[in-house]
Amino acid sequence: MKVQNGVSRLLVATLMLIPFALFLVSGAKPGEARRYINLPSRPVVAPFSNGVMVGNTLYLAGTIGFDPQTGRPPAQIEDEAHRALDNLKEVLAQAGMTMDDLVSVTVFCPDLSLYDNFNAVYKTYFKKDLPARAFIGSGSLLRGGHFEVMGVAVKP
Numbered sequence: 301m302k303v304q305n306g307v308s309r310l311l312v313a314t315l316m317l318i319p320f321a322l323f324l325v326s327g328a329k330p331g332e333a334r335r336y337i338n339l340p341s342r343p344v345v346a347p348f349s350n351g352v353m354v355g356n357t358l359y360l361a362g363t364i365g366f367d368p369q370t371g372r373p374p375a376q377i378e379d380e381a382h383r384a385l386d387n388l389k390e391v392l393a394q395a396g397m398t399m400d401d402l403v404s405v406t407v408f409c410p411d412l413s414l415y416d417n418f419n420a421v422y423k424t425y426f427k428k429d430l431p432a433r434a435f436i437g438s439g440s441l442l443r444g445g446h447f448e449v450m451g452v453a454v455k456p
Contacts (some may be wrong), residue, residue, distance in 0.1 A: 329356045337394045339387075350352040351391040356455040358395045361407070363387040364445035373445050377414055381421035389425070392453055401453040402431040408438040420448055 337351035337358075352359045365375060365383030373380045389399055407418065415435055423430070431451070441448050 337391055339390055341412055353395050358397060358453040360388055360451045362448040362450040364442060364448050372443055376419045377446060379423050380446055381418050384447050385425050386453060388449055397453050397455055399425045399426045400449045401455060403454050405431050405433040405451040407435045410438050410440050411447060414436045414446055
């Protein structure tokens with residue numbers, strides 16, 4: 301069990317370095333102006349931005365596909381996946397980008413048996429090649445969510 305925890309911690313630590321590594325290769329310069337993107341539907345009290353644009357690189361915060369009426373995940377898993385990905389798509393659009401500009405996506409999911417359900421929805425969001433991606437078994441997500449999706453996109 302200790303080895304698994306050590307391996308899991310190493311994996312999570314490595315994944316957390318991906319955005320920093322992408323920042324280094326993105327061409328962004330230290331001190332370069334940042335553009336913060338916050339969607340109108342975003343709760344005012346949330347202590348984060350939906351996206352931060354630095355140079356030609358957009359860092360997208362994690363999003364869960366909550367039903368806006370209930371604040372909970374929809375009953376259908378596929379609907380939750382669509383909502384989470386639509387949230388990313390909306391932030392990308394605010395930056396003048398599309399899903400095809402994503403270069404890296406990380407998906408957190410407390411139930412790995414939902415992998416195929418998520419993939420069935422996910423692959424419909426791309427016209428070109430798919431971005432690099434990790435699908436990580438996580439602990440529980442906010443408000444009972446099944447998927448939290450975050451990403452990094454680069455404007456051509």
